[in-house]
Amino acid sequence: MTSLAPDLESWFLHHDLVFKVLGAERAAQLSLQMPHMDQAFARARTRNLLEGALALAFQALEVPSLNELHLKGELAVGRLIWLEQSLHFRGIEDAYYKSKRDSLDHRGLVWGKLATDPTLEFEAEVNASRVTSDTGAHLMSHTRKGFMLAFIDDAGEGRISLRAVAVGQRLFSYGNRVISQAIGDVAHVWPQQVDQFKDVDFSRGAASDLDMLRTVPEEAVKNWFAEIVGQSEVPKDWGGEQYDLWTRFLSIDGEPVRAAIAFKGPAAFRPMQIADLGKNGDQIQRLAESPADLLVVQHCHTITSRVEHMLRTYATSPALVRKYMLIDGYATAAILKHFEYLPVE
Template sequence: MAKEGIETLPTAGKLVAFYLSRDRVLALLSSQTLPAQVIAALTGQNAQMSTAILSNAVGSYLLQAIATDSVRTLPQLAFEGELKEGVPFIYNGHVTGKGFAASNKTLALSLTEKLDEPLAGKKLIFEFSKNGLVNSTAYTRMSGSTRLFAFGYITEIDDTIIRAVPYVVGDLVTSSHAITSPFGPTLELRPEEVEQFSGIDESWFPSQAEFKRMTRVSEQVVKELICRLLCEHSVPSDWGGEESDVLSANLLVAGHRHTGAFLLKGPARFHPMKPTDLGKNGDQLYRLFNIPARIYVIQHCHSIGAAVRKQAEAFALARSFVAPCQIMFMDGTTTARLLRAHGLWPDAAPISKKGKAK
């Protein structure tokens, strides 16, 4: 749940490292700002405590470096035309770890993942050495199909592959809970947590026939309802260069007002939302996150596909390094519930003499 005064990621999150490139980290971080024991661990001088320090302490300095340098995600770099060799980036998501089995007698390790839009058709490959593994957990945690956070830089780009080397690979977790848990889920806000949307009936699921009524609900109807619920007295007009469909400072969460930026999609494309549905250049979601908001809302008349959700989470993660934010998904079912709660759910279409809905 969003809370008043929630902190940015370098404070609210913790990076537990499984891999660290000591030389690259030392070059990245100013040794003058690091405690002596951290420098000792990075230079191999403190064997007794080095595992604990490298696993649990160095990550906080790297998170701060990411925030200070405004390090971007790969999709952001692609939209900004900055996807180049030598450019640093962050990645948080699914990867496949290779080389961690005992049968691998070499030092070579890798993490790979097929990328979605705007980098569809490309594969991300992190390449690194066993020498940088900082604890025994790394072998099981990084092997096979898994989810990890990585901060690295691009070494090579071609038509099908983006190669990179990491500064650090690990788990991004919450620092505010007694038991650590992944940080990613804390970025998502449920629609019912917004007080103006809390009247929806979560137990109602439209049947397939009922769900098709969403094709008769225009984006304008949804926009007008949202503006009315948020006490916005004017409904914004659509225009080609807009960054959001609705921008309101009246979202109430846990008794506090927050600014929300909305991306709305009506029934012109009645299918699961894909990144290619988001503007002529597929950059509508990227432009949404350029707005200084606290809550970013993606609404669609149908389901919201995994690629869109992953892209939104990546943008929210990058923004959370500099400002607290959350994302909220309002798919077709949630939208239908909201319409129904406020008397706007369409009646069943009349049946023609041929037995078909008109």
């Protein structure tokens, strides 16, 4: 499967904190490569060096997401975290142009509500002189999907203060294309993109489709999916498995993928919440610990956006980026009706 290789385009970059992330030895090596500020394009060249070093460090450092630490109750001052979601920017663009005029310390704010749990708010005050360019200043206005690498400064009840290392967008090289994660979700796969489901009609969904699945056991759905994709070995369920089904017989646009799938049946016949995926959502974590190219969550009902964001967070960890797919009750019914495991009304 074509790999997703992430890079970073920064809108804000705190040089000293980048060196802290990289460690003393790598920081010393990088310092020797950095241009003098009186050289042409020194600012842009420095930024490119730091962005490249951070992108490589992401693959070596197992940096947890803020979502993951919050879910596990492991928020702690000094922890390095990352997050990628809608960010709100306040006063940064004005502060940036003021700092260019008078060289004084002007500040703005990055803040948001955690996508997997909006009861937790986070914020980071930023020095506008560390904004990387006029374009970066413009992008850090209003509300925009973005990526942040930061240290936890304070972890209080319902609110967390961060010290931003970098704010920007991740860029993914996918084949010959470079795609911004801030514009589109390059890791997401729709069921209709899977070659084995190419003839399924996903265009309609009715409440009766969900009702049809109310009495269908999870084990039956798992076995039917295995038959559909040609997977002869189907493991029995047990409490600590990484996944309910592992298969190498799925393909996307002709490219084979290794898929780890978690199935959820009518024991929780309601819109799926993170809590339905084990303590602290650990079923998603176990999926992500597998060597799969594609992480899949299936449910007999609808799937909430919080579950989708948590699955995407694990799938797009800076250390290892994979693709992910959700198969909700409507898509499940469409697939099973097409292959005649469920009656067509």
